[in-house]
Amino acid sequence: MTVDTITSRLLSEHGRTYAQEAGITLRDKPAPLYQLLVLTVLCSVRINAGTATKAARELFRAGLRTPRAMADSAWQDRVDALGRAHYVRYDESTATALGDGARLVLERWRGDLRRMREQADDDPDALRGLLREVPRIGPVGADIFCREAQAVWPRLRPFFDDRACEVAKGLGLPHTPRGLGRSVPSEDHARLAAALVRVGLSKEAAKELQAA
Known part of the structure; x- marks a missing residue:
């Protein structure tokens, strides 16, 4: 061929x-970009990608679509949402990471990941470094985010x-x-x-x- x-x-x-599979209508706006970050966190452990996208859907269905909503949510509510998606073994630690990550996004970038992109000056390596400051996201997770975000951030392509x-x-x-x-x-x-x-x-x- x-x-x-x-x-x-x-x-x-x-x-x-994977953003589409998780029900994210990806746009260059704060809420969908944060939702992609949530999906990235969920994919950053040794777990089936299908389970991770289902977990993202459950969190979003519970109203946890913005960093403020995530930060203000109860830890147990996050655990329960992950449990409904059978996101096992990592549910409690991931619930903690999501809460901590949401607070970081609010404090560092005022809830808008476009400010993270601006801080990185649209440089993929710099952006990957900033992403790795988010709890649970390592090199693989940073790659996942950039792979998907290039759909709305053309300078990553x-x-x-x-x-x-x-x-x-x-x-x-x-x-x-x-x-x-x-x-x-x-x-x-x-x-x-x-x-x-x-x-x-x-x-x-x-x-x-x-x-x-």
Whole structure:
């Protein structure tokens, strides 16, 4: 298959971002950006991505969609929301991390992660460093946030982390951020990055693409 054929299939079959799966309508606005941060925290432990997105939906359904709402919520309410999504083993520590992280966002960036981006001067490495100051978010979590946020923060593009590039190499695609960025329109970078990660997590999906 050609590069165009593979990328087209990736986008059509696996190109749903994790923000979309979590019910986040991502925009360059404080609330959806914070919701993406919550999802990032949930994905930053060894847990199934589907469980993490379900947990995000439960938290949002409970009204915890902004840093103020999260900071003001009771710890037990956060634990209960995570429990409804079967986010086990990490529910109590994650409930604590979410509360602490919300307070940090309020104190450092006045509840608006666009101020974090401005502080980083739109530099991906600087942004990743600031993200890692949020409780529970490490290098992998910072990559998750940037992969998704590039949908609304164009100056992050093309953001394809090592995981996405490794999968791309296995599929015979360009396997550098710049090379992958040239393979699809820039507005599809976040979707392609998500698709590559999804395929990397599914041996069956990878085999289907390689066999076609």
